[in-house]
Every structure is written in C-alpha cells, then in structure tokens.
Amino acid sequence: MSSLRELFLSELKKYQQAFTTKRVLTTMEEVAANTNEANLPSAVVVSELYDNLQFPDGVGFYPDVKN
Numbered sequence: 001m002s003s004l005r006e007l008f009l010s011e012l013k014k015y016q017q018a019f020t021t022k023r024v025l026t027t028m029e030e031v032a033a034n035t036n037e038a039n040l041p042s043a044v045v046v047s048e049l050y051d052n053l054q055f056p057d058g059v060g061f062y063p064d065v066k067n
Helices: 004-021 028-033 043-051
Strands: none
16 A cells, blocks of 8 residues: 555646646637647636627627627
8 A cells, every 4th residue: 555645746746747738828819829728728818708709790799688
C-alpha cells in the first residue's frame, strides 16, 4: 500500500499537469484562432461574447426580451 505522502504527491502531479496543459485565452482573437479544446476563455472574453450575441441576420439578441 502507498504511503499517504506518495498518494498526495501522485494526486498533486495530476492537478499540476491538468493546470499546465490548459491555457486561458484573454482576447477575442485568441478564442477565434483556438484549435485546442482544453483551452479556456477568460471571464472578460465570455462577457464580451455574451454582450455581442446576434441572430444570423445581424439583429441583436436580448435574452430578457421575448418575441
């Protein structure tokens, strides 16, 4: 059986690897050019995307307005 120390180090390495393989995208250009699904958009970029939602015909999309 593994010691608690070995178990802890093993788990810590898993988390470290997960964090080092992901990248936070901080601009809209980085998001548009992204090809790695492990990358994450920053909260600022997600907010900008949300604020600029449009229908295919270019009409703005407002989630709080029906019809």
